Amino acid sequence: MKKIFFIEPYVYTQIEENNFVLYNTLTGKFLFKKNEEELLFIKKNFQKQHILLEDEINNKTSNFIKYLQRKFFAQTRESVNLEHYQHSPSVVTAFEESDYHKKSLSDFISDLTFYINGECFQSCELCKSAYKQFSFCTKLDKTELKFIEIEDVLSSFSPKYLQNINILGGNILYHSEFDNIVNFLNKYSSKKNYYINYKNLSVDNISKLLLIDVKSTVVILFSTIPSVSEFSEINSSLSQISIPLKWVFVIQNTNDIKTLENLKLGGGDYEVYPYINPANQNFIRKNVFLTKKDILSVPKLSYKQILEKNNFNLLLWGKTYILNNKDFYANLNSEKLGKVFSENVSNIIFEIVNEQKDVWHLTRKQVDPCNKCVYRIFCPPISNYELFSNRYNFCNMK
Ligand code: SF4
């Protein structure tokens, strides 16, 4: 009776032109090509649902096979009833429209961002593009999204699944119905995040923030890093606010990092976003690009997580944007999906989910050069930075 050799069903295999990776989803151990013979052996045999007859094993490959067995990547059996052989799982993503009640489609949305206005009297250099890289204010146009329109759109979403409602502008405090919007959102159980640029805070308008409920967060955006005295002034002007505050700092060069360190933020609630501009490529390469060590330090992945990573963009999935002119986007770096009204929300979401044309399904398998790279299961999902730059290898690997 012939011996049969097979890769364990819990081992994820990916074979590319010049390398391969075997990933043991139980132990988190991975294996890349050590020599050309291993690659040849894997390429020749691993297309056959991971099964290899023993008479194909020669001396050259036997050490490699023993190693795979010792490390629990594979095993041999005297006889195998192939009916009982458990193949690795796969995933099916599309569904028929009739399978789902359209009403429940809005349940796919976890984050809904409203740009409620474009009014702002500041003139920041990054205004036209920072909002495409991370959540940031922008003066898109002067239109105001009316309170009644926000109320109407929100009526089609289930608060049960809607985790975050984000409110951005312009200067949101200039919205003519700001009080109504806040009072309405205070009734929502979702987490609300109100974004305000520190330049737009003044003694006259800061009291408007007192309307916001304590389940919300006020996110203070810093388009430039403030000096120590400026920061302490802002801090004390906000001391009357009991709602949680979060600081967001934008950095563009090494000087920004030094100025930020002077603020001694300690363990406070803050985030730092590098901003890509045409002149700071070296800074981004040094501070943002992933090294091999970063990539391979990813926590252990289950088989399910790998399949999800290969089929969905888990960073961008479920996030939607409504601009002040009612344009609806699944991502601000892609085409608009239409004008939003409560009646058409489900249709738009159905298109995104089922036609798989948008960034929710954009994975490294689909983009160059990641589609030929054995490290892609370890890399984070494609981000807004990559979409904005139209470059997908924010790494030092290729
Ligand atoms: S404060 Fe915000 S909206 Fe106003 S100019 Fe600066 S980036 Fe643009």
Ligand code: SF4
């Ligand atoms: S090329 Fe793409 S998949 Fe490969 S390491 Fe870089 S980012 Fe990751």
